[in-house]
Amino acid sequence: MIRSPEEMKPVLHTMREDLLGKVDVLKATQALDGTGYTNHQADDATQAFDQAQDLSLYNSSQKQLRLVEDALAKLEQGTYGLCDRCGKAIDLARLEAIPYTPLCLSCAEARDYHQR
Numbered sequence: 001m002i003r004s005p006e007e008m009k010p011v012l013h014t015m016r017e018d019l020l021g022k023v024d025v026l027k028a029t030q031a032l033d034g035t036g037y038t039n040h041q042a043d044d045a046t047q048a049f050d051q052a053q054d055l056s057l058y059n060s061s062q063k064q065l066r067l068v069e070d071a072l073a074k075l076e077q078g079t080y081g082l083c084d085r086c087g088k089a090i091d092l093a094r095l096e097a098i099p100y101t102p103l104c105l106s107c108a109e110a111r112d113y114h115q116r
């Protein structure tokens with residue numbers, strides 16, 4: 001259990017490194033793919049499926065990377081650990097579980113509810 005939001009800094013840095021690496025690899029895969037089609041129908045289908053998988057992984061990695069970078073920027077500004085929506089301190093247990101979350105639990109739940 002962490003005692004202050006700042007303790008998540010090294011975790012966020014590690015996450016950022018991991019995500020940057022992942023995004024790079026996926027970007028390279030995307031660039032290599034789509035250069036041509038084989039004559040085999042099955043291969044094309046498999047390839048299309050792989051590409052779709054890679055693309056959704058790429059998009060979710062990019063999204064997560066943005067949240068991690070936002071969190072790191074907030075650490076610099078001293079606003080990390082405060083909810084983007086209501087400004088209250090985010091529960092430390094929640095920060096430990098999801099270090100890049102910009103919202104406290106009740107705001108996240110409210111947002112999820114409204115998105116439905």
Ligand SMILES: [Zn+2]
Binds near residue numbers: 084106107108
């Ligand atoms: Zn909130």
